[in-house]
Amino acid sequence: MSAPERSARVLVIDDEESIRRALKSILSMRKYEVSLAGTGAEGMSLAIETNPELVILDLTLPDMDGLEVCRELRTWMSSPILILSVRGNESDKIRALDLGADDYLTKPFSAGELLARMRALLRRSESRVVQLPEIQAGELTVNLARRQVFLKGEVVSLTKTEFEILSLLVLNVNCVVTYRMLAERLWGDREDREPQLLRVHVSNLRKKIEPNPALPRFIRTEPGIGFRFTAE
Amino acid sequence: MFSLFLHPAVGRYYDEISRKERANLISRGKISLMMKIRQWAENRPFLFASGLVGAATVLFLPGRDLLGKGHWALLYLLVISVVASVAGSRPALVAAMVSFLTWNVFFLPPYNTFRVDDPKDWISLGVFLIVGVLIGLTSGRLREREALAVSQEREMALLNRLTGRLLAIQGPLEMAEVLCAEIEGVFSPRFIRFHLIESGGRRTLLFGMKAELEMDPLEEDFLEWVARNVKGVASPAADPSGANRPGGSGIPVPHSTLFPAVSRGDVFLPVLSSSGLEGILHVGERRNQVPFSWSEIQLLSAAAHMAGLFLERNRLEESARQAETLKEGDKLKSAIFSSVSHELKTPLSSLTATISGLLEGDLAWDPDHIRQELASVRKDLDRLAHSISSLLDLSRLAAEAWKPNLQWVEPGEVLGEVLFRLDRADRDRVRVELPKGLPLIQVDFQQWSRLLMHILENALAYSPPESRVVVGAGMSETKFETWITDEGPGIPEGEKEKVFTKFFRGSFSGLLPGGTGLGLTIALEIAKVHEGSVRIEDNVPRGTRVVILLPPAHVRETEER
Numbered sequence: 001m002s003a004p005e006r007s008a009r010v011l012v013i014d015d016e017e018s019i020r021r022a023l024k025s026i027l028s029m030r031k032y033e034v035s036l037a038g039t040g041a042e043g044m045s046l047a048i049e050t051n052p053e054l055v056i057l058d059l060t061l062p063d064m065d066g067l068e069v070c071r072e073l074r075t076w077m078s079s080p081i082l083i084l085s086v087r088g089n090e091s092d093k094i095r096a097l098d099l100g101a102d103d104y105l106t107k108p109f110s111a112g113e114l115l116a117r118m119r120a121l122l123r124r125s126e127s128r129v130v131q132l133p134e135i136q137a138g139e140l141t142v143n144l145a146r147r148q149v150f151l152k153g154e155v156v157s158l159t160k161t162e163f164e165i166l167s168l169l170v171l172n173v174n175c176v177v178t179y180r181m182l183a184e185r186l187w188g189d190r191e192d193r194e195p196q197l198l199r200v201h202v203s204n205l206r207k208k209i210e211p212n213p214a215l216p217r218f219i220r221t222e223p224g225i226g227f228r229f230t231a232e
Numbered sequence: 233m234f235s236l237f238l239h240p241a242v243g244r245y246y247d248e249i250s251r252k253e254r255a256n257l258i259s260r261g262k263i264s265l266m267m268k269i270r271q272w273a274e275n276r277p278f279l280f281a282s283g284l285v286g287a288a289t290v291l292f293l294p295g296r297d298l299l300g301k302g303h304w305a306l307l308y309l310l311v312i313s314v315v316a317s318v319a320g321s322r323p324a325l326v327a328a329m330v331s332f333l334t335w336n337v338f339f340l341p342p343y344n345t346f347r348v349d350d351p352k353d354w355i356s357l358g359v360f361l362i363v364g365v366l367i368g369l370t371s372g373r374l375r376e377r378e379a380l381a382v383s384q385e386r387e388m389a390l391l392n393r394l395t396g397r398l399l400a401i402q403g404p405l406e407m408a409e410v411l412c413a414e415i416e417g418v419f420s421p422r423f424i425r426f427h428l429i430e431s432g433g434r435r436t437l438l439f440g441m442k443a444e445l446e447m448d449p450l451e452e453d454f455l456e457w458v459a460r461n462v463k464g465v466a467s468p469a470a471d472p473s474g475a476n477r478p479g480g481s482g483i484p485v486p487h488s489t490l491f492p493a494v495s496r497g498d499v500f501l502p503v504l505s506s507s508g509l510e511g512i513l514h515v516g517e518r519r520n521q522v523p524f525s526w527s528e529i530q531l532l533s534a535a536a537h538m539a540g541l542f543l544e545r546n547r548l549e550e551s552a553r554q555a556e557t558l559k560e561g562d563k564l565k566s567a568i569f570s571s572v573s574h575e576l577k578t579p580l581s582s583l584t585a586t587i588s589g590l591l592e593g594d595l596a597w598d599p600d601h602i603r604q605e606l607a608s609v610r611k612d613l614d615r616l617a618h619s620i621s622s623l624l625d626l627s628r629l630a631a632e633a634w635k636p637n638l639q640w641v642e643p644g645e646v647l648g649e650v651l652f653r654l655d656r657a658d659r660d661r662v663r664v665e666l667p668k669g670l671p672l673i674q675v676d677f678q679q680w681s682r683l684l685m686h687i688l689e690n691a692l693a694y695s696p697p698e699s700r701v702v703v704g705a706g707m708s709e710t711k712f713e714t715w716i717t718d719e720g721p722g723i724p725e726g727e728k729e730k731v732f733t734k735f736f737r738g739s740f741s742g743l744l745p746g747g748t749g750l751g752l753t754i755a756l757e758i759a760k761v762h763e764g765s766v767r768i769e770d771n772v773p774r775g776t777r778v779v780i781l782l783p784p785a786h787v788r789e790t791e792e793r
Contacts, residue, residue: 090637090678108617196640203642214644214666220652221645223677224637 007031008122011052013043013069014084015062023056026111040064047073054121057101058084059092067095074100080121084109090224094178097225103175120174135170137218137231140209142170151209161186162205165198169219169229178226195226202227271520273318281315281323285330289338296339301353304339305360312364313371321372328364335360387531390418394535398542404428407542408439411535415515416441419528421498422516426539429459429509438511450491451514457490458500458512464533465490465500469523484529497523501536505544513539575619579612586612622750625682636676636761640788643670643705643714646677650684658692665704673712674786675762683758686751687716687766687778695720695775710784719775728768755780762786 010032012023020036027034035050037043040061047055055073059066070081083096083104093104102121105114133145141150144167149156158166168185169177179195186198207213220228273280288311292304308331316324337344340353348354397410408426415424423442427435435455454465464484487496497517503510513536517523524532586605590597597605644666651659673680684703691701695718705714752766759766764782771777 108613199640212644214642214668214670215648215651215664216645217648221641221649221677223649223681224639 007033008053009033009035009050010054010056010118011035011037011043011047011050012056013037013040013061013066014056014058015039015060016058019058019084023114026114030115038062040066040069043069044072047077051077051079053079053125054118055079055081056084056118057081059096067092067099070096070101071099078125080125082117082121094225097176097178098180116174120172124172124175135173135231137170137173137229139211140218142166144170149209151211156208158205158208161201162208165201165205166209169227173229173231176222176226176228180226182226269318273323275520275522277319277323278326280319281327282330284315285311285327285334289334293338301335301339301341302356305335305356308335308360309364309367313367316368316371317375319372320376321369324368324372325365328361328368331364332357332361383527386418387527390414390531391534391538394538398538401542404438404543404546407539407546411513411539412439412441415532415535419515419524419532420519422519424516425514426503427455427512427514428543429503429511433459435459435512442516450494450496454487454490454500455512455514458502459509462502462504462509464502464529466524466529467495467497468526468529484533497521499524499529499532501529501533503536503540503543505540507544510540510543576616579615579619583609583612583616622754625754626750636679638674638676638786640672640674641677641680643673643712646675646681647684647703647705647714649677650681650688653685654688654692661692661697661699661701662688663700663702665702667706669790670705671707671712672788672790673782674788675782679758679761683755683780684714684716686755687780690751691716691718691720691776691778694718707787708781710787712782712787714780714782715777716780717771717775717777719771722770722774722776723768 010027012020012027012034014020014023014036015038017038020038024034024036035046035052037046040063043055043057043061046052055077057066057070057073061069066083070083073081080102081096081100083093083101084107085093085096085104086107096104102124103117105117134141134143139152143149147163147167149158149163149166164186165182168182179198182198202219206216206219210216210218218229218231220230222228285308288308292307296304312324312327312331315327333346336346336348336357340348340350340357342349348357394411394414397414398407401407401410408428412424412426415421423440425440426438428438429435458465465487466484467486467488468484484499484501487494499513499515501513501515503513513532515524515532586609590602590605647664647666651662651664654662688701688703695701699719701719702717703714704717705712707713756766759780762782763786764780767779767781769777769779
């Protein structure tokens with residue numbers, strides 16, 4: 001695994017001691033400054049003390065619901081929150097993302113996956129200030145400033161909606177983008193509407209930018225949640 | 233205390249039936265009137281006989297002079313035969329006597345006296361009386377024999393129908409329904425109640441027709457007595473045909489045996505089987521208040537006996553079924569146990585060995601060696617995680633919590649996710665053949681990818697390393713099929729069905745590490761949840777071809793192209 005671009009303050013809130021220890025060793029080895037909390041209350045007071053740049057939050061906590069912690073933190077903190085959850089609990093993931101979490105990781109996960117997600121989240125929170133003009137993923141180039149897309153050096157013509165979707169996905173490269181985030185960007189509404197229309201647009205988008213549209217590589221489906229643009 | 237167990241919908245249903253029947257009778261107005269007269273005549277036979285003769289006399293009198301006295305005698309004979317055919321021989325004899333007198337008084341001169349002047353009329357009178365009595369006796373007996381034949385036929389038909397229907401019946405409640413409906417059809421009692429006696433002796437009302445009628449205060453006592461003595465209670469009328477009252481210990485005793493002053497028209501019958509008392513059949517008195525005859529009581533007993541046999545058979549079948557399930561469950565439990573202990577213990581012991589070896593500290597390991605050891609630790613962990621998630625799938629499967637969250641997706645989207653989750657080495661072995669213009673499929677994304685993952689993992693595990701595994705999809709007539717082929721040894725003909733059973737591991741799987749033997753079971757269950765199926769075929773030239781089918785309802789052609 002490559003080293004992070006820079007060290008960052010990370011807060012881990014998890015009730016499992018073994019997970020805390022594992023995360024501590026994985027992260028400190030890579031020069032992250034790690035603080036550990038075993039309960040929601042401890043996590044929130046540590047968040048105020050250390051002002052972390054990223055929070056790793058487990059949804060099952062002994063003293064309170066992880067979703068509640070997520071909601072509380074979001075009232076004042078803008079740093080990304082990465083949720084740890086068990087497989088098959090889609091509704092919790094969606095609720096956490098709706099409450100302001102930025103991404104999730106399903107247990108059991110590997111160190112490589114965790115570090116990749118953290119890098120993506122940290123990069124994104126930086127790029128909120130400095131927007132990258134151009135993003136490269138394999139043979140695909142997306143120029144956000146000029147609103148142009150190239151596949152193998154050739155211009156791809158996209159509709160306005162398709163470009164909006166692609167740019168939001170690309171800005172959140174390697175991070176999950178929920179149906180709700182997309183709908184808000186495209187139509188400015190916060191209502192929960194059927195994701196079917198979005199899926200049709202994404203399907204058309206895939207046909208234009210994927211080397212093999214039948215087997216998508218860049219725009220991956222996060223079942224029940226949204227999409228994720230993978231550049232790796 | 234008495235507990236009322238009656239499905240309200242059932243009660244309503246039968247009310248409707250009887251209403252329908254009533255409506256039917258009214259629509260056949262004539263028959264209904266005839267039946268009413270007949271019923272009335274049967275209830276009050278002697279009043280009917282004398283009444284009819286009286287009415288005939290009143291009718292005849294104004295025309296006394298139009299016909300000869302002999303003609304009137306013939307008309308009286310006609311009246312006698314009507315009485316005989318409607319009410320039987322004894323009323324006919326009464327009619328004959330009354331006619332004899334009225335003919336004498338009103339139609340033989342001098343009128344209005346018993347005196348007869350003409351000696352020839354004495355002979356006529358004598359002949360009239362003899363003929364009248366003979367008509368009464370013969371036609372009455374004929375009628376009684378006919379009635380007996382009719383009732384026997386009716387009873388036979390009832391028992392036949394009951395046997396036929398009981399064969400097709402599922403449970404006690406349905407049986408009680410059918411029994412009550414048949415009894416209602418033949419006897420029209422005011423109510424019928426079927427009480428079930430459970431193994432502990434507890435009595436519950438299983439089914440009742442017109443059961444909303446209140447139970448009278450003595451009913452509970454009668455039921456209690458029947459349950460204790462295993463004997464019926466009934467006070468039948470003496471059989472008109474003179475049939476002997478049956479003997480033996482099983483016959484019902486009259487109500488007065490229990491309560492000397494009580495006279496009732498209802499019937500309590502024990503529902504018996506070879507293992508004892510199964511229930512009590514309580515039939516209320518007839519709506520027309522005609523008491524039950526002995527032969528009818530016997531018929532009811534036969535019906536109750538059938539119900540008893542049915543209940544016994546039903547109970548035995550139920551316990552056989554339970555035993556079977558228990559046995560299956562035991563087998564499954566021990567299979568799970570051995571599979572789980574094998575699948576969890578093997579990687580655990582190798583993990584423990586590897587890690588404790590590294591921790592020993594007696595040797596200075598070089599980083600390359602440590603990396604190698606850790607790679608094997610990682611492999612063991614993957615295997616553990618895989619087994620655990622299969623077991624979780626299985627427990628969800630057992631809990632029937634597999635409710636698919638259906639959505640329309642592109643087949644490649646799901647397949648892409650599955651491939652993405654494979655190891656690099658495994659992914660390189662898979663070739664995907666997806667034609668353009670595939671339809672959308674309606675599946676639960678997570679479950680469908682689990683299904684594909686299980687089959688793909690099987691294909692990869694059971695074929696030589698380096699060999700190709702091909703995944704394809706397309707339409708097969710109206711169904712959407714996904715197929716996965718490998719170049720492994722294939723599955724022998726006899727094992728093709730068995731691979732779907734839990735924990736079955738094929739003849740070759742012994743050579744391979746890992747595998748809980750659950751993958752294909754889970755895959756098949758997921759396919760079923762989607763109303764689809766999984767089929768195993770031979771691949772040409774070698775290997776296995778697994779075909780997953782989705783029904784047309786889960787397939788939609790895309791609008792464009």
